[in-house]
Amino acid sequence: MRILICDPIAEQGIAWLEKEKDFQVDVRLRQTEEEIIAAVGQYQALIVRSETRITKGIIEAAPLLKVIGRAGVGVDNIDVPAATKQGVIVINAPDGNTISACEHTMALILSLARYVPQADQSLRRQLWDRKKFTGIELRGRVIGILGFGKIGAEIAARCKAFGMKVLAYDPYVTQERAARFNVELRDKEGIFREADFITVHMPLTDETRDMIAKKQLAMMKPTARVINVARGGIVNENDLYEAVRDGVIAGAAVDVWLKEPVTEHPLFTLPQMVVTPHLGASTEEAQVNVALDVAEEIARVLRGLPVHNAVNIPFINPEAMERARPYMELAEKLGKMAAYLSEGPVKEAGITYLGDFNTLELKPLTNTFLKGLLRPILNDAVNYVNAPVVAKERGIQVVSQQNAESADYVNKLLVSVKSDGGRHTLAGTVFQNGEAHILAIDDFILDIRPAGHLMLVPHKDQPKVVGQVGMILGDNDVNIGGMQVGRREQGGTSLMVLNVDHPVSDAVLKEVERLPGVHKAAYLHFD
Helix, strand or coil, X not given: CEEEECCCCCHHHHHHHHXXXXXXXXXXXXXXXXHHHHHHHHCCEEXXXXXXXXCHHHHHCCCCCCEEEECCCCCCCECHHHHHHCCCEEECCCCXXXXXXXXXXXXXXXXXXXXXXXXXXXXXXXXXXXXXXXXXXXXXXXXXXXXXXXXXXXXXXXXXXXXXXXXXXXXXXXXXXXXXXXXXXXXXXXXXXXXXXXXXXXXXXXXXCCCECHHHHHHCCCCCEEEECCCCCCECHHHHHHHXXXXXXXXXXXXXXXXXXXXXXXXXXXXXXXECCCCCCXXXXXXXXHHHHHHHHHHXXXXXXXXXXXXXXXXXXXXXXXHHHHHHHHHHHHHHHHHHHCCCCEEEEEEEEEECCCCCCHHHHHHHHHHHHHHHHHHHHCCCCCHXXXXXXXXXXXXXXXXXXXXXXXXXXXXXXXXXXXXXEEEEEECCCCCEEEEEEXXXXXXXXXXXXXXXXXXXXXXXXXXXXXXHHHHCCCCEEEEEEEECCCCCEEEEEEEECCCCCXXXXXXXXXXXXXXXXXXXXXX
């Protein structure tokens, strides 16, 4: 079996593959798309990092291809939908750089606290200026960690060793898990207001983009410092520049950038900044770890063994996949909607299969539901294979069951999520034409196509609410394509579901939530 390596990876990963007698490994770096297309037809596996883009054209030119491996976390340079359609598994290596990213974060925190880079440069200019670089101790300071996955937990342990108080925000982390690490959970605003150091460890998604911008920076202490070793775009770079320049906060450290590579930036001109060129995973150990991880996963796929880090749907067989695909899409969309409805960290997630599911394998459906539930925040860190493990790590109890009959549909999925804010349930089915439909949200009977842009507006059943919501959307150039309203009883709580033509901003949602009688406004986007 032939493996093509398109980007530089650690020699240990290549050697691991080459020692397998049934593998032939070819390393061809810096190829154009046309060059790869010309050669890829004879390969069963491809390995890339971030330099090479694996396009739909490359995938379609590779009839023997079984797996694409990314030696790292993000898979933005791989056309995952095209790979899935062709039955090609896409794998990544999400855990290999955990310690490296954690330690680089700690290096930046210490550099900010003690002005290490600035003092180094000053002394190299033959200046002895001790007073200028008087720092602060970490002991007794408060660190806020946004995103409490593996990296966040490792940082918490090290900050505890420095005598810091640790606060954490993560929509999927329960109080029980936080207590195990001896950290305190806060909402984002609580961390912005209380923390002396704020570090981000979340993927870049629609929900996390500009998570720290002008408004959030204004909430912080003037002595606060911000660290971003996660993804460029989570911290708004222009707003950060103004906040540091104007003394709104004391300083910041940035390792990841909205556009990379970058060699000129206003942030580089500020003496309160520490900047590095995306070094979070740049250690010998991390490069070896991700190379070995992806090599081992490639071998497992080629030998037909279970894999641990598949980003897309693990390939079953074409016939089974064709039957399962509509229900997998429904399960993922139900999970995504449940995530938006949930109020606080999810403690329990359930999925019940009603009707004739005997011809389908249910585990991939359950995993797909969990992926939809977890992915709005965790993004590439959760996939179809590791979703149950990620849920367990966050203290979520998962219940899956199958019942024989459905009273009203041939097949129906029921999902539920439980948090401190209560329980929410959803029901959905797939029509004969393959279309997914959501039939109920809590006790509200509806018929929703989970596609495009949706708004959910729970509100009191009273006059004017629907019209006022429509006026706000119209004033903000958001066109309504369709609307449904469900209610339990006259004068009680109603649910308005709006199909809209464009994304709805947070500002518009806040304006809707200020209307009398409106309980909440949520925006969802389905691909």
